[in-house]
Structure formats: structure tokens, C-alpha cells
Amino acid sequence: MADASYPDDLLYHAEHDWVRLDGDTAEFGITWFAQDALGEVVFFDPPEVGSTVTKDQPYAEVESVKAVSDVIAPLSGEIIEVNTELGEKPEAINEEPYGAGWMVKVKLSDPSEQESLLDREAYEASLQ
Amino acid sequence: MRRRVADASSQTLKRTPLHDRHVAASARLIPFAGWEMPVQYADGIRAEHVAVRNAAGVFDVSHMGQIETTGPQAAALLQRLISNDVDALQVGASLYAVLCREDGGIIDDLLTYRLAPDHYLTVTNAANHERDFAWFHKHAADFDAEVADAIDRYAMLAVQGPRAREVVQTAADAPLPAHHTVAERTLIGRRALVCGTGYTGEDGVEVLVAPEDAVTVWDEVVRRGATPAGLGARDTLRLEACLPLYGNDLSEERGPIEAGLGWCCKEDTGFIGSDAVRAVREAGPPERLRPFRLTGPGIPRPGNAIAGGGVVTSGTLSPCLDVGVGMGYLPAERADVGTAIEIDVRGKTREAVVAERPLYRKERDG
Numbered sequence: 001m002a003d004a005s006y007p008d009d010l011l012y013h014a015e016h017d018w019v020r021l022d023g024d025t026a027e028f029g030i031t032w033f034a035q036d037a038l039g040e041v042v043f044f045d046p047p048e049v050g051s052t053v054t055k056d057q058p059y060a061e062v063e064s065v066k067a068v069s070d071v072i073a074p075l076s077g078e079i080i081e082v083n084t085e086l087g088e089k090p091e092a093i094n095e096e097p098y099g100a101g102w103m104v105k106v107k108l109s110d111p112s113e114q115e116s117l118l119d120r121e122a123y124e125a126s127l128q
Numbered sequence: 129m130r131r132r133v134a135d136a137s138s139q140t141l142k143r144t145p146l147h148d149r150h151v152a153a154s155a156r157l158i159p160f161a162g163w164e165m166p167v168q169y170a171d172g173i174r175a176e177h178v179a180v181r182n183a184a185g186v187f188d189v190s191h192m193g194q195i196e197t198t199g200p201q202a203a204a205l206l207q208r209l210i211s212n213d214v215d216a217l218q219v220g221a222s223l224y225a226v227l228c229r230e231d232g233g234i235i236d237d238l239l240t241y242r243l244a245p246d247h248y249l250t251v252t253n254a255a256n257h258e259r260d261f262a263w264f265h266k267h268a269a270d271f272d273a274e275v276a277d278a279i280d281r282y283a284m285l286a287v288q289g290p291r292a293r294e295v296v297q298t299a300a301d302a303p304l305p306a307h308h309t310v311a312e313r314t315l316i317g318r319r320a321l322v323c324g325t326g327y328t329g330e331d332g333v334e335v336l337v338a339p340e341d342a343v344t345v346w347d348e349v350v351r352r353g354a355t356p357a358g359l360g361a362r363d364t365l366r367l368e369a370c371l372p373l374y375g376n377d378l379s380e381e382r383g384p385i386e387a388g389l390g391w392c393c394k395e396d397t398g399f400i401g402s403d404a405v406r407a408v409r410e411a412g413p414p415e416r417l418r419p420f421r422l423t424g425p426g427i428p429r430p431g432n433a434i435a436g437g438g439v440v441t442s443g444t445l446s447p448c449l450d451v452g453v454g455m456g457y458l459p460a461e462r463a464d465v466g467t468a469i470e471i472d473v474r475g476k477t478r479e480a481v482v483a484e485r486p487l488y489r490k491e492r493d494g
Contacts, residue, residue: 040172
């Protein structure tokens with residue numbers, strides 16, 4: 001696993017999710033801190049395309065060898081795409097948490113929710 | 129991210145003599161049965177698992193307990209307590225058995241070594257040690273025998289894998305004891321009990337040393353090529369080998385026949401619980417502990433229900449097979465190898481098939 005990193009161009013949720021905004025859609029994933037806490041991810045159970053996600057609520061599960069964890073939605077909306085590559089290669093969540101390890105793409109229902117998210121500096125401060 | 133497993137309370141945790149070594153090796157430490165134990169080191173559970181299957185790994189199992197039983201009636205006491213035939217246990221040999229309640233419920237599963245004619249050493253599971261010792265102590269009153277809690281006398285290392293014996297042998301003063309036997313040896317100048325036993329499905333030894341010698345022996349086996357491995361890999365290895373885990377697959381709620389441990393129960397010896405065990409053996413158990421393998425995606429976990437009755441007691445992703453595997457109790461009429469079963473994994477139905485023991489065997493699956 002690479003060293004800890006938290007890109008500047010993302011927004012963060014305190015439960016260790018990241019958001020890459022693109023107009024009224026966004027990509028979600030989990031942060032370097034989250035994947036490090038999990039250990040080796042061996043299974044990602046994605047939600048269905050078309051289902052809705054609610055900010056602060058679980059929308060997917062990730063499993064390490066030892067444990068199951070819920071992934072929390074950083075914003076609300078409708079799933080328009082899931083990263084099906086993670087079915088075959090869940091370790092991408094460890095190896096490239098901000099790249100190949102992305103989890104879902106969401107059409108946001110309330111873009112103003114993003115005001116409650118953290119920037120890199122605030123998120124990193126929350127980890128101290 | 130929210131972990132679905134509750135964090136253990138912040139009780140004061142015991143540390144093994146190897147704690148500093150674990151910290152230095154970037155171990156992730158977790159509370160386990162009152163001890164602070166490494167669940168994995170820097171390279172992760174899969175790498176440790178593969179190291180044990182292909183070469184050698186070393187586990188700190190100093191949390192496991194020991195009870196010494198001595199005296200003229202030591203054998204008679206153990207014969208009353210444990211399910212296997214203690215009279216058949218030769219000096220220098222080991223015996224696997226369960227400790228049962230009167231109703232046959234399993235209190236613990238144990239390995240007992242006969243060190244001398246009237247001297248036996250029994251290794252307990254960490255979570256059960258105090259209860260086991262109290263049980264031994266209570267029943268010892270009826271015999272001319274002494275039982276002693278020896279948990280503070282020993283640190284314990286398990287060196288496991290196809291290269292494990294070679295790694296330990298180079299540090300030893302004499303040939304290592306064969307599979308299932310025990311002998312006193314000197315390892316780089318330290319007295320040790322070396323046992324040809326383990327909990328991974330691989331060849332190897334378990335080594336008991338004085339706590340103050342643990343670091344020296346650990347450093348030597350690591351220097352000679354054993355990979356430090358944690359409780360995570362210990363669990364995936366034992367599950368692939370279909371070795372039951374007390375607290376998951378074994379409990380007071382079920383007896384040894386249901387658990388597939390009838391082979392280590394000799395009811396004619398009259399051990400506590402033998403009447404109940406005999407009754408289940410003769411009537412046939414209503415359910416059986418069976419290994420299974422998923423035929424599609426998903427990872428079974430303890431507590432998952434099996435459709436039509438039954439429950440998963442152990443589950444993980446098998447690092448060697450790369451599929452979800454587990455063990456669980458199934459109604460006896462649906463427990464045959466090859467039976468298709470459906471497991472409810474947190475609301476999703478996962479398809480599986482009852483498998484042969486062990487789930488993984490190198491010659492067959494490697």
C-alpha cells in the first residue's frame with residue numbers, strides 16, 4: 001500500500017469517504033485512512049444502479065478477511081453507475097483508493113449538501 | 129465507513145512477552161480473550177497465510193493457557209475429565225480431547241501432553257482457561273493428584289509450514305519430536321518443550337519456553353526465515369484445514385458428536401458427559417458441523433442463517449481457494465458432501481455446497 005494521501009481536489013466526509021464533484025454528479029469512494037483501517041479488502045458488494053442513497057446512511061459493504069464494514073454515503077442522490085471492476089479486483093480499493101478504487105457515481109438530489117463536507121485540510125485535521 | 133463489529137471495552141489487556149516485537153513489526157493489535165494480540169503484521173493476512181502454506185510462519189500463541197496435572201492419580205483424574213483415552217497416552221505423546229459438562233456440552237477442546245509417567249501438561253484456549261482450571265481444580269479433590277495453573281510459566285510460539293521444522297531444527301540441540309509427540313530440547317541455549325502439533329493444517333511445531341526466553345527464540349526463528357503471522361492468518365489457515373475453533377464452532381450448546389469430534393470421545397472411559405455423548409452417538413445427532421464452499425460471490429460470516437435450518441459458525445474468504453468458505457451446523461439429513469445449501473448473508477442469498485474436509489489440501493487444490 002502506498003503512503004497516506006488526501007488529494008486537494010476532493011471533498012471528504014467525516015466517516016472516511018471522499019467525493020469527486022462534477023456538476024450535479026459525483027464519484028464516491030473511501031479514503032486512504034479507511035482502507036488502511038480495513039486492511040486488505042477482499043469483497044465489495046455494490047448497490048444497484050437506480051437505487052437511491054441518503055447522506056450519512058450506508059449504501060454498500062466492504063469486507064476484509066476479518067470484518068464487514070458499511071460504506072457511508074457522503075451525499076444524497078441516485079446511483080447512475082457502479083464500479084463493476086471491483087467485483088474482480090477489490091484490492092484496487094487499497095491500491096488506488098482515489099482512482100481505480102472508486103465505488104459509485106451518483107446524480108445528486110441536493111447539491112447544497114456538499115456545504116457540510118470537509119476539505120482536505122479539515123479532514124486531515126479530523127484524523128489527528 | 130462503519131465497522132459492523134463492536135469494539136471491545138477498554139479493559140486492561142494482558143500482554144505477552146513478545147509485545148514489543150509485535151509493535152516493532154507494525155502489528156495491528158486487537159483485544160482477544162483479555163489479551164492484546166497481533167491480528168496481522170505490515171504485509172497483511174493473505175501474505176502471512178501464503179507464507180505458512182508455502183514456507184514457514186511463526187505465531188505468538190502465549191495467550192493460550194496451560195494446566196499441569198501431577199501425582200499418582202494424575203491419569204485417573206484426566207481420564208475422568210477429558211473425552212479421549214488417557215490410559216493409551218504414552219510418555220512423550222499428545223492427545224486431543226474435549227472437556228464436557230454432564231450433559232455433553234463442550235467446555236473446551238484441549239491438547240494434553242504426557243511429559244513423564246505422572247506428569248501431564250494440558251493446553252487450554254485463552255478465553256476458557258480460568259473456567260477450565262476451576263473445573264480441573266474442583267474435580268481434583270476426589271483424586272490423589274495436583275493441578276497447577278501454569279499459564280505464567282510459559283510463553284508459546286507456533287512455528288508452522290513446510291519449512292517450519294527446518295527453521296526450528298537449526299536452532300535445536302537434537303532432532304525435533306515427530307508429529308503428535310513432545311520432547312524437551314534446547315533451542316539456542318534455552319530450555320524448551322517442543323511439540324509436533326499445530327493449528328494450520330501444515331507440518332510444524334509448537335514451542336513452550338519460559339517467558340523470559342520468548343524474545344530470544346522468536347528472534348532466532350524470524351532470523352532463520354519464519355514470517356511473523358497473526359491471529360487473522362491463524363483463523364484462515366485453521367478454517368481451510370477444517371479445525372474447529374472454540375467459541376465459533378464449539379460451545380457448551382452442542383456436544384462433540386454434532387461437532388464431528390466423536391473420534392476423540394471414548395465413552396467407555398467414563399469421562400464426565402460420557403453418558404450423554406453415548407446417547408447422541410447411538411441415536412445419531414440431529415445436526416452436524418460441516419465445511420462448505422460458496423459457488424458464487426460473497427463471504428459467509430458466523431451467525432448467518434442457512435435456509436431450511438442451520439447456522440454458519442465460521443466463515444471467511446479462503447486465501448488459497450479465493451472463494452467464501454466456512455463451517456456450520458446443518459440438519460443431519462442435509463449434511464452430505466455435495467448438498468447444495470443457501471446462506472443468508474445479511475439479507476442476500478448466497479449459494480454454497482457442502483464440501484469435503486479439509487476445505488484446502490495442497491496436493492488436491494494447490
